[in-house]
Amino acid sequence: MLEGPPLRADAQRNRVRILDAAETVFAELGPGGSTEEVARRAGVAIGTVFRHFPTKDDLLAAIMKRLLTQLIAEAAELGGPDGLFRFLRDLVAQAAAKRSVVDLLARSGVDVRLPEVVSHLQDAVGSLLSQAQDAGTVSPDVALPEVMALLVSLCQGALHGGWDAGLQERTLAVVFAGLSPR
Incomplete structure (x- = not known):
């Protein structure tokens, strides 16, 4: 567009x-x-x-861009020792709530290439990671690519896994334990 x-x-x-x-x-x-x-x-x-x-595809792409932009804003508002954990928890909840919209985007074949938005999201998540590592709540061995891979995986699980609240919490507990210092 x-x-x-x-x-x-x-x-x-x-x-x-x-x-x-x-x-x-x-x-x-x-x-x-x-x-x-x-x-x-x-x-x-x-x-x-x-x-x-x-086109309908333009509308779907605009929805996706807006969702990503909202995530960036939310990540920027969070901070401190538990900001990354709160962001991941919120992200899973939103992915589950917006499942139909995101699923429709995937099935429509809309080419949603938003490198500038994704780059800003990575920057925001990187900031949350740094703050958590500085506070000692996330292991210094954890790098941004791993966190981004977890983010994508958690979203995919929430979108396609038929997660109930219990499974979401147990999955997040495993992820959070893996991120925490040993």
């Missing part, structure tokens, strides 16, 4: 309403969710949806 000039305030509000509605529609209806239903729930005309997102 091409980035253009900044949006007017009303256009920006419409864009946010469309993305909010799309997340809800796709979470509830999965791939059967339509752009018409998104427009209805957003309270805009279908043409408004298509002006912002010319």
Whole structure:
């Protein structure tokens, strides 16, 4: 999707309403969710949806970018000795809650290459890792690539594992024990 000039305030509000509605529609209806239903729930005309997102794939990619951007903001707000642990716990909960939307993205074949967003996420997670290591709550032997691999694995488990709250907690306990100093 091409980035253009900044949006007017009303256009920006419409864009946010469309993305909010799309997340809800796709979470509830999965791939059967339509752009018409998104427009209805957003309270805009279908043409408004298509002006912002010319294709359904553009809409799905924008949802993914927004989800990643929200994760970066959340990681930046956390800190201290247990920030990394809180971030991973929140991430698993969000992945489970947004399972339908993320699953739809994966099944749609949308090419969601967001290297700048992923890079910012790595920076934010790296900061949480450094803070935890400085505080002594994470082993100094743990490196960012391992944490990012755990992050992806935890999300995949939450998305596709049919996790209940008990399994989530037990899995996170194993991960946290592995991250902790020996």
